[in-house]
Amino acid sequence: MNEVLINKTIEKAKETFKNEYSGHDFWHTLRVYNIAKAIAKNEKCDMEIVCLAALLHDFDDAKITNSTTELENATRWLNENHYQQKRIDWIKEIINSISFKGVDTKTPKTIEGKIVQDADRLDALGAMGIARAFAYGGSKGREMWNPNEPYIDNMNEEEYRKNNGNTINHFYEKLLKLKDMMNTDTAKKIAEHRHDYMEKFLEEFYGEWNGEK
Ligand code: ADP
Ligand code: NI
Numbered sequence: 001m002n003e004v005l006i007n008k009t010i011e012k013a014k015e016t017f018k019n020e021y022s023g024h025d026f027w028h029t030l031r032v033y034n035i036a037k038a039i040a041k042n043e044k045c046d047m048e049i050v051c052l053a054a055l056l057h058d059f060d061d062a063k064i065t066n067s068t069t070e071l072e073n074a075t076r077w078l079n080e081n082h083y084q085q086k087r088i089d090w091i092k093e094i095i096n097s098i099s100f101k102g103v104d105t106k107t108p109k110t111i112e113g114k115i116v117q118d119a120d121r122l123d124a125l126g127a128m129g130i131a132r133a134f135a136y137g138g139s140k141g142r143e144m145w146n147p148n149e150p151y152i153d154n155m156n157e158e159e160y161r162k163n164n165g166n167t168i169n170h171f172y173e174k175l176l177k178l179k180d181m182m183n184t185d186t187a188k189k190i191a192e193h194r195h196d197y198m199e200k201f202l203e204e205f206y207g208e209w210n211g212e213k
Contacts, residue, residue: 001048005081009055016059022139023132024058028123036119039186049112053094054119071095100174101157118187121178126194129175130201137167
């Protein structure tokens with residue numbers, strides 16, 4: 001395992017996300033990296049690929065940078081560090097297959113990809129998921145909730161990307177679906193707990209909104 005490259009990539013992530021306030025900051029990347037490592041310990045997999053894919057997974061996210069599926073930032077970084085071409089392609093394939101795209105969501109082909117997808121999804125759940133959703137909504141100028149605006153079910157990729165509804169709706173459009181989409185048993189267990197916590201939060205939210213609590 002190339003610890004030097006991994007530590008350098010952690011430093012690079014710090015710099016890459018230094019002006020990011022939409023819930024995709026450096027700390028999100030670091031949490032995904034740590035959760036991915038924890039899941040990977042229970043699976044037979046290439047740990048170095050898991051670590052690098054987790055650290056690089058948002059370097060080219062369209063919501064943060066204006067990159068393409070060519071993943072220019074991640075690719076440039078790995079090339080600069082003389083990483084093997086075959087392994088760069090493997091990491092790129094993972095990054096391109098992990099994102100949530102409504103009904104167009106993919107499952108990564110490799111176990112390494114499945115692990116990173118689970119880790120990224122776990123950070124969208126629980127207390128962290130709630131905090132990130134409101135940080136994202138605020139950064140995009142969206143309402144917390146609007147009871148007159150119904151959520152939209154089963155969006156495809158384009159509809160999901162274009163949608164700029166309120167943040168509570170995002171729970172129904174994405175966050176509450178994730179529990180049943182986890183790939184590994186380790187992530188399924190953690191997701192159950194985080195899912196229940198979000199359900200309780202929503203109950204409290206509506207109670208306080210309606211003056212019943
Ligand atoms: P992925 O990481 O699978 O590409 P997204 O980037 O769409 O998924 O979402 C990452 C996180 O950003 C979500 O889990 C959520 O916390 C936040 N987010 C994305 N879209 C919205 C939205 N419309 N409203 C609130 N939060 C959002
Ligand atoms: Ni992410």
